[in-house]
Amino acid sequence: MPMRGGKIKNAGRRPGGPDHLRVCQILADCVVLRMETRMGLVLSAKPGDAFFIGRRRIIVAAIKNPAQITIERDDGLIYAVGNHGWTQIFKGVFLCIGKRVKNGYVRLVFSAPQTILIVRDAS
DSSP states (O other), X not given: XXXXXXXXXXXXXXXXXXXXXXXXXXXXXXXXXXXXXXXXXEEEEOTTOEEXXXXXXXXEEEEEETTEEEEEETTSOEEEEEXXXXXXXXXXXXXXXXXXXXXXXXXXXXXXXTTSOEEEOOO
């Protein structure tokens, strides 16, 4: 039950992410991000898909299991990204994966400042 003023301390916070980021699970497979000056974006991807974050490129290298993927940055750094916390892949840019993997696709959940462009690599 909410305390006086309608706020519950630390409600909806996800461990490992930015303090101001709040994550709510809805229908067990949809992640809704609520934040003040940040942007939330959910994209489906399969191994080999690439994305641009600003002018930097990342590739989904492999899906290890439904709870972990491997991504590779354009400078050769490799990150293991899971669904139990945020992984910082660039300064101010965080990534985690959604709960459901379907037909070889995984849901990438990005959190970044609104000034950073995140797009698919069309090539």
